[in-house]
Amino acid sequence: MTAGQKFPIYAALVLVVGLITIAAVVAFSFAPFFSTTRSVKSIEQAKNLAEQYLSRLNQDFRVKEIMEFSNHFYVMVQEKSTGINAFELLVDRSTGAVFYEPGPSMMWNTKYGHMKWRNNSTVSMPISAQNASEYAQKWLEQNGIAAKVEEAEIFYGYYTMDVSRDTRIFGMLSVNGFSGVVWYHSWHGEFVQMVEYL
Amino acid sequence: MSLEQRPTTAIVLSLVGGSLMMLSAAMMYVMVMYAFFPYNSMGMMMGGYMSMMSNMGIPYGFISGLFLVGLVSGILVIIGAMMLRIRPEEHFAWGTIILVFSTISFLGMGGFWVGAILGIVGGAFALSWKPQQKQKRGEN
Numbered sequence: 001m002t003a004g005q006k007f008p009i010y011a012a013l014v015l016v017v018g019l020i021t022i023a024a025v026v027a028f029s030f031a032p033f034f035s036t037t038r039s040v041k042s043i044e045q046a047k048n049l050a051e052q053y054l055s056r057l058n059q060d061f062r063v064k065e066i067m068e069f070s071n072h073f074y075v076m077v078q079e080k081s082t083g084i085n086a087f088e089l090l091v092d093r094s095t096g097a098v099f100y101e102p103g104p105s106m107m108w109n110t111k112y113g114h115m116k117w118r119n120n121s122t123v124s125m126p127i128s129a130q131n132a133s134e135y136a137q138k139w140l141e142q143n144g145i146a147a148k149v150e151e152a153e154i155f156y157g158y159y160t161m162d163v164s165r166d167t168r169i170f171g172m173l174s175v176n177g178f179s180g181v182v183w184y185h186s187w188h189g190e191f192v193q194m195v196e197y198l
Numbered sequence: 199m200s201l202e203q204r205p206t207t208a209i210v211l212s213l214v215g216g217s218l219m220m221l222s223a224a225m226m227y228v229m230v231m232y233a234f235f236p237y238n239s240m241g242m243m244m245g246g247y248m249s250m251m252s253n254m255g256i257p258y259g260f261i262s263g264l265f266l267v268g269l270v271s272g273i274l275v276i277i278g279a280m281m282l283r284i285r286p287e288e289h290f291a292w293g294t295i296i297l298v299f300s301t302i303s304f305l306g307m308g309g310f311w312v313g314a315i316l317g318i319v320g321g322a323f324a325l326s327w328k329p330q331q332k333q334k335r336g337e338n
Binding site: 025 | 262266267270271273274277278281286288290291292294295298299302
Protein backbone atom coordinates (compact mmCIF):
# COMPACT_ATOMS: atom_id res chain seq x y z
CA MET A 1 0.00 0.00 0.00
CA THR A 2 1.48 3.32 -1.02
CA ALA A 3 1.27 6.62 0.86
CA GLY A 4 -1.78 7.59 -1.22
CA GLN A 5 -3.47 4.34 -0.33
CA LYS A 6 -3.64 4.94 3.41
CA PHE A 7 -6.53 3.18 5.07
CA PRO A 8 -6.82 4.79 8.51
CA ILE A 9 -8.46 2.94 11.34
CA TYR A 10 -11.50 5.25 11.47
CA ALA A 11 -12.17 4.73 7.75
CA ALA A 12 -11.94 0.98 8.28
CA LEU A 13 -14.34 1.41 11.20
CA VAL A 14 -16.82 3.34 9.02
CA LEU A 15 -16.59 0.60 6.40
CA VAL A 16 -17.09 -2.24 8.88
CA VAL A 17 -19.89 -0.54 10.84
CA GLY A 18 -21.64 0.40 7.58
CA LEU A 19 -21.43 -3.14 6.25
CA ILE A 20 -22.68 -4.60 9.54
CA THR A 21 -25.57 -2.11 9.62
CA ILE A 22 -26.62 -2.97 6.07
CA ALA A 23 -26.22 -6.70 6.73
CA ALA A 24 -28.44 -6.34 9.81
CA VAL A 25 -31.06 -4.37 7.87
CA VAL A 26 -31.09 -6.99 5.12
CA ALA A 27 -31.28 -9.82 7.64
CA PHE A 28 -34.15 -8.23 9.54
CA SER A 29 -35.99 -7.30 6.38
CA PHE A 30 -35.69 -10.34 4.21
CA ALA A 31 -34.80 -13.35 6.31
CA PRO A 32 -37.83 -15.31 7.48
CA PHE A 33 -35.93 -16.20 10.67
CA PHE A 34 -36.20 -12.63 11.91
CA SER A 35 -39.72 -11.94 10.80
CA THR A 36 -42.82 -12.54 12.84
CA THR A 37 -44.88 -13.68 9.90
CA ARG A 38 -47.48 -16.36 10.39
CA SER A 39 -49.53 -18.22 7.91
CA VAL A 40 -53.30 -17.77 8.00
CA LYS A 41 -55.25 -20.93 7.51
CA SER A 42 -58.81 -20.10 8.50
CA ILE A 43 -61.35 -17.34 8.10
CA GLU A 44 -61.46 -16.93 11.89
CA GLN A 45 -57.72 -16.27 11.99
CA ALA A 46 -58.13 -13.74 9.19
CA LYS A 47 -60.98 -12.09 11.10
CA ASN A 48 -58.87 -11.78 14.26
CA LEU A 49 -56.03 -10.20 12.31
CA ALA A 50 -58.40 -7.82 10.53
CA GLU A 51 -59.99 -6.82 13.84
CA GLN A 52 -56.57 -6.17 15.39
CA TYR A 53 -55.77 -3.99 12.41
CA LEU A 54 -59.08 -2.12 12.62
CA SER A 55 -58.73 -1.53 16.37
CA ARG A 56 -55.58 0.45 15.63
CA LEU A 57 -57.44 2.64 13.16
CA ASN A 58 -60.81 3.47 14.60
CA GLN A 59 -63.31 1.99 17.03
CA ASP A 60 -66.16 2.57 14.58
CA PHE A 61 -65.20 -0.25 12.22
CA ARG A 62 -66.33 -3.84 12.14
CA VAL A 63 -65.80 -6.77 9.86
CA LYS A 64 -68.89 -7.35 7.77
CA GLU A 65 -67.80 -10.17 5.56
CA ILE A 66 -64.76 -12.29 4.81
CA MET A 67 -64.20 -14.18 1.60
CA GLU A 68 -61.48 -16.73 1.32
CA PHE A 69 -59.71 -16.81 -2.02
CA SER A 70 -56.75 -18.89 -3.10
CA ASN A 71 -54.44 -15.84 -2.95
CA HIS A 72 -55.66 -14.18 0.26
CA PHE A 73 -58.64 -13.37 2.46
CA TYR A 74 -60.84 -10.47 1.38
CA VAL A 75 -62.39 -8.46 4.23
CA MET A 76 -65.30 -6.07 3.84
CA VAL A 77 -65.25 -3.43 6.57
CA GLN A 78 -68.32 -1.51 7.67
CA GLU A 79 -68.83 1.61 9.80
CA LYS A 80 -70.66 0.61 12.98
CA SER A 81 -72.37 3.97 13.45
CA THR A 82 -73.76 4.38 9.92
CA GLY A 83 -73.93 0.81 8.63
CA ILE A 84 -72.20 2.00 5.45
CA ASN A 85 -69.46 -0.12 3.95
CA ALA A 86 -66.21 1.68 4.68
CA PHE A 87 -63.41 -0.03 2.74
CA GLU A 88 -61.94 -3.37 1.78
CA LEU A 89 -58.90 -5.11 3.22
CA LEU A 90 -56.85 -8.11 2.26
CA VAL A 91 -55.17 -10.55 4.65
CA ASP A 92 -52.12 -12.26 3.21
CA ARG A 93 -52.20 -16.02 3.58
CA SER A 94 -48.50 -16.60 4.07
CA THR A 95 -47.55 -13.63 6.23
CA GLY A 96 -50.76 -12.66 8.01
CA ALA A 97 -50.21 -9.11 6.84
CA VAL A 98 -53.38 -7.02 6.74
CA PHE A 99 -53.45 -4.27 4.18
CA TYR A 100 -55.71 -1.92 2.32
CA GLU A 101 -56.91 -3.54 -0.88
CA PRO A 102 -55.13 -2.02 -3.86
CA GLY A 103 -57.72 -1.17 -6.49
CA PRO A 104 -61.09 0.54 -6.13
CA SER A 105 -60.96 0.69 -2.33
CA MET A 106 -57.71 2.59 -2.50
CA MET A 107 -58.24 4.61 -5.66
CA TRP A 108 -61.96 5.37 -5.73
CA ASN A 109 -62.99 5.53 -2.09
CA THR A 110 -64.10 9.11 -1.40
CA LYS A 111 -63.80 8.82 2.38
CA TYR A 112 -60.93 6.44 3.12
CA GLY A 113 -59.03 6.30 -0.17
CA HIS A 114 -57.16 8.63 -2.44
CA MET A 115 -60.39 10.36 -3.49
CA LYS A 116 -60.95 11.72 0.02
CA TRP A 117 -59.46 15.06 -1.11
CA ARG A 118 -62.76 15.69 -2.87
CA ASN A 119 -64.45 16.04 0.52
CA ASN A 120 -67.44 14.26 -0.91
CA SER A 121 -67.76 11.33 1.47
CA THR A 122 -71.25 10.36 0.49
CA VAL A 123 -72.85 7.24 -0.84
CA SER A 124 -75.26 9.30 -2.96
CA MET A 125 -73.67 8.89 -6.34
CA PRO A 126 -74.84 9.86 -9.83
CA ILE A 127 -74.80 6.21 -10.82
CA SER A 128 -77.34 4.16 -8.88
CA ALA A 129 -76.74 0.62 -7.65
CA GLN A 130 -79.13 -0.60 -10.34
CA ASN A 131 -77.19 1.19 -13.08
CA ALA A 132 -73.90 -0.05 -11.63
CA SER A 133 -75.15 -3.64 -11.82
CA GLU A 134 -76.19 -3.10 -15.43
CA TYR A 135 -72.79 -1.65 -16.32
CA ALA A 136 -71.07 -4.56 -14.60
CA GLN A 137 -73.21 -7.15 -16.39
CA LYS A 138 -72.58 -5.43 -19.70
CA TRP A 139 -68.83 -5.40 -18.99
CA LEU A 140 -68.86 -9.13 -18.28
CA GLU A 141 -70.70 -9.81 -21.53
CA GLN A 142 -68.35 -7.59 -23.52
CA ASN A 143 -65.37 -9.46 -22.07
CA GLY A 144 -66.84 -12.85 -22.84
CA ILE A 145 -67.27 -13.83 -19.20
CA ALA A 146 -70.35 -15.98 -18.85
CA ALA A 147 -71.31 -14.92 -15.36
CA LYS A 148 -73.89 -12.96 -13.46
CA VAL A 149 -73.37 -10.03 -11.08
CA GLU A 150 -74.80 -10.33 -7.60
CA GLU A 151 -76.23 -7.57 -5.42
CA ALA A 152 -74.16 -4.38 -5.36
CA GLU A 153 -72.49 -3.44 -2.06
CA ILE A 154 -72.34 0.33 -1.69
CA PHE A 155 -69.07 1.97 -0.64
CA TYR A 156 -68.09 5.61 -0.54
CA GLY A 157 -67.66 6.47 -4.21
CA TYR A 158 -68.16 3.05 -5.74
CA TYR A 159 -69.98 -0.28 -5.71
CA THR A 160 -68.51 -3.73 -5.31
CA MET A 161 -70.34 -6.86 -6.38
CA ASP A 162 -69.66 -10.55 -6.49
CA VAL A 163 -69.71 -12.34 -9.80
CA SER A 164 -71.22 -15.81 -9.87
CA ARG A 165 -71.51 -18.66 -12.31
CA ASP A 166 -73.97 -21.48 -11.75
CA THR A 167 -74.82 -19.99 -8.33
CA ARG A 168 -71.18 -20.23 -7.22
CA ILE A 169 -69.12 -17.09 -6.67
CA PHE A 170 -66.11 -16.99 -8.88
CA GLY A 171 -64.99 -13.38 -8.88
CA MET A 172 -65.62 -9.79 -7.88
CA LEU A 173 -65.70 -6.41 -9.53
CA SER A 174 -66.27 -2.77 -8.67
CA VAL A 175 -68.08 0.02 -10.50
CA ASN A 176 -67.20 3.68 -9.99
CA GLY A 177 -70.26 5.57 -8.74
CA PHE A 178 -69.33 8.72 -10.63
CA SER A 179 -67.95 7.50 -13.94
CA GLY A 180 -69.42 4.01 -14.26
CA VAL A 181 -66.00 2.52 -14.96
CA VAL A 182 -65.78 -1.19 -14.15
CA TRP A 183 -62.73 -2.59 -12.36
CA TYR A 184 -62.48 -6.35 -12.14
CA HIS A 185 -60.68 -7.68 -9.04
CA SER A 186 -58.26 -9.89 -10.90
CA TRP A 187 -55.93 -10.38 -7.93
CA HIS A 188 -58.02 -12.63 -5.69
CA GLY A 189 -57.51 -16.01 -7.29
CA GLU A 190 -60.02 -18.79 -6.89
CA PHE A 191 -62.95 -18.40 -4.52
CA VAL A 192 -63.00 -20.88 -1.62
CA GLN A 193 -65.67 -19.84 0.88
CA MET A 194 -67.19 -16.83 2.61
CA VAL A 195 -68.64 -15.84 5.98
CA GLU A 196 -70.96 -12.91 6.67
CA TYR A 197 -71.00 -11.48 10.17
CA LEU A 198 -74.13 -9.37 10.28
CA MET B 199 -4.35 23.10 0.35
CA SER B 200 -5.61 24.51 -2.93
CA LEU B 201 -8.72 23.36 -4.76
CA GLU B 202 -6.61 21.47 -7.28
CA GLN B 203 -5.18 19.36 -4.49
CA ARG B 204 -8.52 17.85 -3.75
CA PRO B 205 -10.34 15.26 -5.85
CA THR B 206 -13.07 17.80 -6.63
CA THR B 207 -14.79 15.76 -9.34
CA ALA B 208 -14.95 12.71 -7.08
CA ILE B 209 -16.29 14.81 -4.19
CA VAL B 210 -19.01 16.45 -6.28
CA LEU B 211 -20.09 13.23 -7.96
CA SER B 212 -20.19 11.38 -4.65
CA LEU B 213 -22.10 14.17 -2.90
CA VAL B 214 -24.70 14.29 -5.68
CA GLY B 215 -24.91 10.48 -5.75
CA GLY B 216 -25.27 10.22 -1.96
CA SER B 217 -27.92 12.96 -1.94
CA LEU B 218 -29.89 11.15 -4.65
CA MET B 219 -29.69 7.92 -2.65
CA MET B 220 -31.14 9.66 0.39
CA LEU B 221 -33.78 11.37 -1.75
CA SER B 222 -34.90 8.10 -3.31
CA ALA B 223 -35.01 6.51 0.15
CA ALA B 224 -37.16 9.40 1.42
CA MET B 225 -39.45 9.06 -1.60
CA MET B 226 -39.80 5.36 -0.96
CA TYR B 227 -40.78 6.16 2.62
CA VAL B 228 -43.40 8.68 1.48
CA MET B 229 -44.72 6.17 -1.03
CA VAL B 230 -45.03 3.53 1.66
CA MET B 231 -46.72 5.85 4.13
CA TYR B 232 -49.13 7.66 1.86
CA ALA B 233 -49.63 5.75 -1.36
CA PHE B 234 -50.14 2.32 0.13
CA PHE B 235 -52.04 3.53 3.17
CA PRO B 236 -54.30 6.37 2.13
CA TYR B 237 -56.26 6.15 5.34
CA ASN B 238 -54.72 6.94 8.70
CA SER B 239 -51.17 6.40 7.59
CA MET B 240 -49.88 8.47 10.48
CA GLY B 241 -51.52 6.09 12.89
CA MET B 242 -49.66 3.22 11.39
CA MET B 243 -46.43 5.09 11.54
CA MET B 244 -46.91 5.39 15.27
CA GLY B 245 -47.24 1.64 15.43
CA GLY B 246 -43.54 1.26 14.91
CA TYR B 247 -41.34 -0.33 12.33
CA MET B 248 -42.62 -3.89 12.38
CA SER B 249 -46.20 -2.86 12.82
CA MET B 250 -45.99 -0.49 9.90
CA MET B 251 -44.51 -3.12 7.67
CA SER B 252 -47.03 -5.71 8.70
CA ASN B 253 -49.50 -3.76 6.65
CA MET B 254 -47.67 -4.15 3.40
CA GLY B 255 -49.05 -7.45 2.26
CA ILE B 256 -45.52 -8.47 1.42
CA PRO B 257 -42.90 -9.97 3.75
CA TYR B 258 -42.35 -7.93 6.88
CA GLY B 259 -39.92 -5.12 6.46
CA PHE B 260 -39.31 -5.72 2.78
CA ILE B 261 -39.95 -2.15 1.67
CA SER B 262 -38.53 -0.63 4.83
CA GLY B 263 -35.42 -2.76 4.31
CA LEU B 264 -34.97 -1.27 0.86
CA PHE B 265 -35.59 2.19 2.27
CA LEU B 266 -33.06 1.72 5.07
CA VAL B 267 -30.39 0.25 2.77
CA GLY B 268 -30.77 3.30 0.51
CA LEU B 269 -30.68 5.66 3.45
CA VAL B 270 -27.62 4.11 5.15
CA SER B 271 -25.75 3.89 1.83
CA GLY B 272 -26.56 7.52 1.04
CA ILE B 273 -25.35 8.70 4.44
CA LEU B 274 -22.10 6.74 4.17
CA VAL B 275 -21.43 7.95 0.62
CA ILE B 276 -21.93 11.54 1.79
CA ILE B 277 -19.62 10.94 4.78
CA GLY B 278 -17.06 9.49 2.36
CA ALA B 279 -17.34 12.55 0.11
CA MET B 280 -16.96 14.93 3.05
CA MET B 281 -13.95 13.06 4.39
CA LEU B 282 -12.49 13.10 0.90
CA ARG B 283 -12.68 16.88 1.03
CA ILE B 284 -11.27 17.14 4.55
CA ARG B 285 -8.57 14.50 4.12
CA PRO B 286 -7.81 14.11 0.41
CA GLU B 287 -4.60 12.24 1.24
CA GLU B 288 -6.83 9.36 2.39
CA HIS B 289 -8.55 9.21 -1.00
CA PHE B 290 -7.96 5.48 -1.29
CA ALA B 291 -9.88 4.71 1.93
CA TRP B 292 -12.77 7.09 1.32
CA GLY B 293 -12.93 6.23 -2.38
CA THR B 294 -13.25 2.56 -1.41
CA ILE B 295 -16.06 3.40 1.03
CA ILE B 296 -17.89 5.47 -1.59
CA LEU B 297 -17.50 2.71 -4.16
CA VAL B 298 -18.65 -0.07 -1.81
CA PHE B 299 -21.74 1.72 -0.49
CA SER B 300 -22.72 3.11 -3.89
CA THR B 301 -22.75 -0.46 -5.20
CA ILE B 302 -24.74 -1.68 -2.19
CA SER B 303 -27.25 1.15 -2.67
CA PHE B 304 -28.53 -0.62 -5.79
CA LEU B 305 -30.43 -2.83 -3.35
CA GLY B 306 -32.38 0.20 -2.14
CA MET B 307 -33.19 1.85 -5.47
CA GLY B 308 -29.70 3.41 -5.50
CA GLY B 309 -30.77 7.03 -5.82
CA PHE B 310 -32.98 6.20 -8.81
CA TRP B 311 -29.96 4.22 -10.18
CA VAL B 312 -28.36 7.50 -11.24
CA GLY B 313 -27.18 8.18 -7.68
CA ALA B 314 -25.49 4.79 -7.45
CA ILE B 315 -23.80 5.22 -10.80
CA LEU B 316 -22.58 8.72 -9.86
CA GLY B 317 -21.29 7.32 -6.57
CA ILE B 318 -19.44 4.50 -8.30
CA VAL B 319 -17.87 6.90 -10.79
CA GLY B 320 -17.02 9.29 -7.94
CA GLY B 321 -15.47 6.46 -5.94
CA ALA B 322 -13.44 5.35 -8.95
CA PHE B 323 -12.23 8.91 -9.49
CA ALA B 324 -11.25 9.14 -5.83
CA LEU B 325 -9.29 5.88 -6.04
CA SER B 326 -7.41 6.92 -9.16
CA TRP B 327 -6.83 10.51 -8.04
CA LYS B 328 -3.25 11.65 -7.62
CA PRO B 329 -2.39 14.89 -5.83
CA GLN B 330 -0.62 17.43 -8.01
CA GLN B 331 2.96 18.14 -7.03
CA LYS B 332 3.52 21.76 -6.05
CA GLN B 333 5.96 23.35 -8.42
CA LYS B 334 8.76 25.20 -6.70
CA ARG B 335 9.40 28.79 -7.66
CA GLY B 336 11.87 29.09 -10.48
CA GLU B 337 11.37 25.48 -11.52
CA ASN B 338 10.76 24.98 -15.22
